Amino acid sequence: MPVATNTILICAGGGCISSGEESCLQALEKAVEKYALHDVVKIVETGCMGMCDAGPLMVIYPEGVYYQKLTPEDVEKIVSEHILKGRIVEDKLLDNPVSSLKTQNPYDDHPFFTRQVKIATRNMGIVDPMKIEEYIAHDGYFALQKALSMKPEEIIEELKVSGLRGRGGAGFPTWLKWDLTRKVPGDEKYVLCNADEGDPGAFMDRSILEGDPHSLLEAMAIAGYAIGANKGYIYIRAEYPLAIERLKEGIKQAKELGLFGENIMGSDFSFDLEIRMGAGAFVCGEETALIESIEGKRGQPRVKPPFPAQVGVWGKPTLNNNVETYANIPPILTKGAKWFSSIGTETSKGTKVFCLAGKVKNTGLVEVPMGITLREVVYDIGGGIPDGKEFKAVQTGGPSGGCIPKEYLDTPIDYETLKELGTMMGSGGMIFMDEDTCMVDVAKYFLDFSVEESCGKCLPCREGNRVMLEMLEKITEGNGEEGDIERLEKLGKNIMDTSLCGLGQSSPQPVISTIRYFRDEYEAHINEKRCPAKVCKPLIRYIIDPEKCVGCTACARVCPVSAISGEVKQVHEIDSEICTRCGSCIQVCRFGAISIVSP
């Protein structure tokens, strides 16, 4: 039997697919065909490798050489140079920020990888998600086997010792949720997985599902055994077709091996799953709205209590956890609760997966121990802010989270510290902002999202957020009045106090938190009609510096509204009345003569 001498892992996570993984894969297959290497080269499509910014990514084993930003031509070259001739293609390697040299094996020396501790994402980018054997090779389904030999109480006790808390946002102790659901009497119970990942900029759940679907399936079966349920639902957004496909394939393969379905591993425990697709309403990530949606009703939150543990899907006791929470469970059982609780801080154990987005060099997916400081995430793992700009703030916890300014860069990240700072862990999205970001504009953006996604069931969220948004619009248009900040704070607090569900209760958070840390920016907008970051269009003007303008006409030619006048080799001028502040002129000016001013 021929044995593969080179294994090529190509990242088939969503990020790499959208940056062209499929055409690279085709080129790879073609090149392998061309050089008749199919017996000795094994190609594996893996889940997300994490460094989405550098995609499409490819790793060649046995050397473990990591290639980035591939095109089909690069792939062809790598096959002919690296595979065939053993010469590493230097210019496609990752840059090592530490030594300024190119790095061949980033897992050993690139801080993006070395600073991570992978538990929930342990198999991502390593295993082939479409092959259950690869998951088993990495200790897959051993936790389920172990669980079936334990008493349900013992499993829950193990979770209690581990200190695992819900990774979907609120950080509720996972063991308690399991214990409550288990203790409610009833033969018919359900295990639910919330895979309705709706936060802009968060994609860890999708990546886990795409990269390691079996870790979720295994954990859900364990949960079923622990609480006494034989049926589960995965509620997943229809926007994640690849994750759905891999989950379905995973369920099929696990059933073939008797690891899922009837009489799992010869025991008398049976467990089966159904996949329910959501139609993309943000509120359906709220657990009671999600349950309504599974039942085929309109996705609107229910009044709590009763909690889903008592009255859930079809009125039966229901356990609901998020994808990342489930993905942590198999390693806790195989490696032990003590091992898990040795990672993290006093109140928050283990790791958290964060999605880095916005103004940061290494955008992508990282898993770090709880208690890591924001500075380490931004500068060591994230690689700092691009274009030599200054870090201004980071938005955590999705559209209803808050901002953390640079004064708190050294705060260790866990559930409690984030709450004290006026934000939340949320699902773990991190959107970085540099000095060019207007915080009022950011608050407006996130509030606009919450207004769009409000289900409309209760008044504070439906009408209150709309009023707040109108006030923010007024401020960014230069029509803010004295007392607007106080009105925003008061209304925001009322909405938070009186809304029914978690969405409404947290939706004014971006406004409240930006007022808390960047009150001066709000004041500049209102009192001076000035946007300090020069973002809000009604408050800025584009001007041409007559000293620098050489009259090349480049700006006048690109202006879509003909707001720029001037003869060839004469100084040009912008008519602010006509100018739409699109910024096209600034991009084409080679002399740096155009600048933005805010009075």
Next chain:
Amino acid sequence: MAKIKSLDELMKIKEKAVKDIHMRDTEKKGKIVVAMGTCGIAAGAKDTLQAVVNELEKNGIDDVSVVQSGCMGLCDVEPTVEVIMEGSDPIIYGHVSPEQVTRIVDQHVKNGKVVSDLLVRKGEI
């Protein structure tokens, strides 16, 4: 496929899968490089490569990786095979036919003795 009913059966699948995956691992004790340049291939390096892979498989050696390289510049003595074992100098063998591969794996890889009659060069090129 047969259903898994016990820990042993699960373990069996794991062991087999680990073996398949192991080739990816970078933690190897050694490396065998088969020169697969045009000259090497013309001299029969494809068969040699296949023999190396088969021989390692037959002897259950999974901590030595097999790598292909281009022409080393020794076209005259192709097919060439370089054996790099941890802690000793790389050895280059020339005129390596599939039969000689058996000897190299047997003597050098398993027992650490250089097959002197095939030796082309010792040490880094």
